[in-house]
Amino acid sequence: MNIVIRKCLLAAVLTVLAAFLTTGCATEHRFIKKTAFKDTNQIVIEFAGPVDEAWAKNPSHYSVYEKPDPDIKLKIQTITLSPDRKTVALTFADPLNQNQPHVLTATGITSEGKSLGTAILSVKKVYLGYLFSILIGAMIINNFVFTKYLGLCVFFGTSQKKSTAVGMGITFTIVIVVSAMMAWFLYQFVLRPYRLNFLQIVVFIGLVSLSVQAVDTILRKVNPMLFKAFGVYLVLVIANCIIIAVPLILADNEYNALESLMLALGAGLGFLIALFLMSSVRERLELARVPPTYRGLPIAFVVAGLFALAFLGFSGMSIF
Amino acid sequence: MPATTKTNFQLVSNGILNENPIFRLALSMCPAVGISTTVMNGLMLGIAVLFVQVFSSCTIAAIKNYIHPRIRIPTYTLTIATWVTVIDLVLAAYVPAAYKEMGIFVKLIVAFAIITMRLETFACKNTVSASFWDGIGMGFGFMFGMVALGFVRELLGMGTLLGYDVLGFRPLLFFVLPAAGFFCVGIMMAVFNYVEIVYNRKKRAR
Amino acid sequence: MKQIIRITVGLTISCLIAALVMGSVFVITDKAKRHNEHVNVQQTMLGLLGYSTSHPAPPELKLYSIYRYIFTDGNVNTLGYVLPVLKGGGVGYQLMEMDLDGGFVAQHPLDLAPEDASESAERSAALRKAIKPPKTFSYADATIVAKLGEKRLAYLLPGEFPGFKTFIHVMLALDPSFEILGLEITEQEEDPGLGAEIKQDYFKNQFKGKSFKKIKELHVVKEPLPEEYKAYLESQKGKESPIPKAELDVIRSRYQDRDIYALTGATISSKAVTDGVKNMVAKFAYRINRLDKVISARNIPAVF
Structure with a gap:
């Protein structure tokens, strides 16, 4: 039953999307x-x-x-x-x-x-097409990990196992959407009008800590099961530079609310994709015979380099 | 960890070799991959990180007795963010060309794990002068890593050093390409590991 | 309870100190930043005109900026030019409104001192005083006219267009017959080693000396850059060149009317720059001709 409803919902969303994309x-x-x-x-x-x-x-x-x-x-x-x-x-x-x-x-x-x-x-x-292109752009074409080289510490730290990778990716996506939207709001309505641009860094990092704390508290109260699964990653989120880079990019490009949402979502999902890809390879690397000097991080870097080369193939692509 | 007993020299060399932020602790990797294409970039960002690390360490060491334990982390974040803002404004004003090259990475120093980690594990337990030398060590360690990467990538990729034509030709353009940063860091780490393995073997043999 | 108060007080004090530090640094650096930016732009412009520290610009050289705005009143658009004019022996500014077909609409005096004109906030304030409310304005672009004595030496056009990754900002110098005097890439974020090569002499100097007629049909060709042409392009930077002067002239005339050679592995960036430059020149030539016509027809005492 549940599955049927979900499928119907998905179909409805897709039709609306398609209708928007085809009409002028x-x-x-x-x-x-x-x-x-x-x-x-x-x-x-x-x-x-x-x-x-x-x-x-x-x-x-x-x-x-x-x-x-x-x-x-x-x-x-x-x-x-x-x-x-x-x-x-x-x-x-x-x-x-x-x-x-x-x-x-x-x-x-x-x-x-x-x-x-x-x-x-x-x-x-078509505006929706433009939004979609921002989403895909942040997710794949300009993937933050493989083409912008951000968030690497957390990326290498949590990509050893698929389960960890997915957990981290999901937690990160939630937090980044929350904090980027708050940052966008503050930037547009407080920082810019009052010419306080130079406070960007302090304000954004503060917002990130705040949203991490908020998600932590809410999750703990509302769904302890989920908190048990994802709580450990929350602390790591704050050490990820993507989460601070996205608000800075939003501020630079003067995106509006919807575009900001798409960029933040794309950045989060892109991080999830990168983590998942990497963890799939690293699970296999465990079994491979790697020379002792390369064991652990060095070989992971080389693998990431190969991924980055592959992602270079996407660059310059434009959709719509 | 109790207050350190190391001498100043040991603190500095510790940051550069034993606990090199990039190659040994594997922290702050993003700039190491992203903008280590030239020696100049590495040097500039290294200076920025050195500045932030030293000033934050000293600030925290100086006020450590007044910080309420419950708000330890927010205080660290605020301290780092303040000093990053300062260096960001200064670089933007006085070296605009180099600042543009580094793009968003100067602002991202605020999220570098290395700085928070040093505050948490070192500066909040030691005196101002020890923290100062530790900050110098970590900062120079980071700068050393960035410059080493920049040296390899600029020389092999562009055939130049600090913008001066050294080789007269471009051996391997690949090294300047963004993706090559990953390979360079991986290989450099392997070199550090190799040195450690050989060193340990010799020690055991003795 | 006591703890909460202590925490609050502690946080407030640290925030205040942080704000104080950041604020004072901002105040100190802001002025220097603007000054340095101004100096940088000035140097880029002089460099494009062929002046350098070893060959300084003569004192008669004057740079005048013209700012173009778009005025909107309901559905009607007009162009507004903020022009430097002669005013009591010195230079003042005047607003000249022009309709879309090049006809004169109105002119207003502007309360704008020459040294403030480069600040967009100051210009906006002056414009708000000059035009009536239902009409709104938005900034379009700026042009700098370089004048040597009585005659126009060059036009300098700052501009931007989308490149392969982000926007590429350039400064273009044209002579009065719209031949390109030089191109400088002021800001770009293309891939190092590939697209970022657009800022190298051997690419950007290819634009130098292209005539207005040629620019209109300028293309990018995917052919390797000939060695002698590359040597010629790189010899432009005032350095002692290994090639004798007579030979340089031969090479120049040989490649004068060629298309732009694309960068290896960065055709899209090369094409973006070429198309961007083409576009800028075409639009500018169209506009400056109309502007000159109106100025001479209405006897506006423009200084440029």
């Missing part, structure tokens, strides 16, 4: 259903009803610019109208910089002889 953004004009980028140099506008061909095919009715550069209009090369006259595709002379939101102005839209006024639309990449 909703627009501000009632006659226009959506706008989206297509290929490298196209913007597609979908209307609610058929538009007049004479209007649609005239390039002077459209003006498109990148949001930060309103004075530089992009050159439209060709305009194609779909047979049902509901979709217009604008093809541009140069590839579009799709990381920037674009602003599209369509003047005097006419549909079956009626004028429907002017629409100012923003064309941007």
Whole structure:
């Protein structure tokens, strides 16, 4: 029974996610259903009803610019109208910089002889896709352990056994999400407005200790079983530099709340993945014949180096 | 651990060799892997860590009798964070170029296990002067580790030392690549282990 | 109970002391930091113009900064330029508003002293006084015009664009006909040994001397950098070069109109820099022409 419910939930979440990812953004004009980028140099506008061909095919009715550069209009090369006259595709002379939101102005839209006024639309990449890319980015592409070389002390300390690795990974993920969100809040609403940026380090480390203490207390009271399993790792969390690096990165990049959540979650899960991978190898290393000088940490470092080389292959990848 | 009976010289050499933070205690590995690509980086971060270690050790040793045991750890954290902030601001103001190279790692000194560990095991039980020498030893030990790694990686990877062209060509670009940091640290640790094994064998033979 | 009070008092005192230490260090270093940053930027700019300690800049050389803002009023955007102008024998600042098609809208005097103009907070304060509330403004970019005596020597453009890992910050120098005088990478976090090589002479000097026409269709080619070209590129740094001058000129003319040779193992970084530079030059040339037209049409006493 439980499993069925869980599966249903998972399916529901995935469908919502997929729906978000496939649809473009909703627009501000009632006659226009959506706008989206297509290929490298196209913007597609979908209307609610058929538009007049004479209007649609005239390039002077459209003006498109990148949001930060309103004075530089992009050159439209060709305009194609779909047979049902509901979709217009604008093809541009140069590839579009799709990381920037674009602003599209369509003047005097006419549909079956009626004028429907002017629409100012923003064309941007799907936001959920962007969030997802932050998550995957922090988790795999810019994995904190293998590509940023952070959190190594704890990483090597707790990757000897799979069970320890998973326990540490989960505890760490919880604590990092809690502390990163608090840090984000404090930074955005206290440190930055009052120009106290230089207190970053003290405030962030304080928050981390605080959240470790909080998770410790809550877990002890609410679920002693879980505390027994994960309590030992809580102390180690504070010695992990990732937990202090994430708030610093958030502060540097001026992420908003959702983006911060994704980065923190990605960092935690990435650490979990790294620990799990490493512990799988190290369990086998126990049985291998390693030269005495390399036994223990040195060989673990070499293995981590191989992982890092493998993860180098992910770098530069971009999703969405 | 009771108050130390070691001389100042022993305290310093202990930090550099027997209890080298990077190769023997295996603490503070992140910068050792992350930014040891050049000697200069290693030197700069080494100086920063030396500063924080010495000042934190002295501070804690000086006020150890006034710290309530219940708030020992928060006090340590606060002390370290304060000195890290100080060195962070100073480096950012006076050596901006080197500071940019080190990126986030200066701020991350606050999470280095080595500093907290020395406060907990040494500074809170010893006098200010002993803590000072211990801090110097640990700081130089860290700096030595970083510079040694930087030396190997810069020489083999870029063919330069401290930015000066020494070899005139690049033997193995691989060593400068980020992932090679792991290999270098692993190999260096193995070298330290080897020396220890040989040393012990000789001692036993005697 | 007594214990709690002791702990609280102890913690408060240590926090106060820590705050005192950090605060005073911040106050002391902040000024030095700004000063050093300013000096650094200044040095980068002079370096791009070909001046160094052994070949100092002449006293007639003046650098003027123009700041561009975007004003938004409902759905209408306009451009606002904070321009250095002649004011009673000295230099003052003026705000000139321009519509998106290059037409003049309005001009306002600004209460901004020349030495404060480089501080963004001071500029914002002056702008807030000059424009009416429903209109909001956001900072876009800055351009520095280098003037030697009466004639424009160069434009210096600070800029940034996404690289392989994070943003790459650069400073670009153009001569009045938009030919590239030099490129300096001021900040980058690419991979050491691979993408970080963009800051090496043999990559960034390839941009030097590219004409405006060539920049428009500049590409990156994945070919090994020819040895003689590499030697030429590395000889630029004022050091005694082993290659005779006549030969240098031959090599320069040979490679003048070539594309940019990509760095080994870092094609994406090379392409990011090339595209970024291309973009900066195209946008800047478009804007400065419009700005100059308005300035001469309205007889604004601009100093640059």
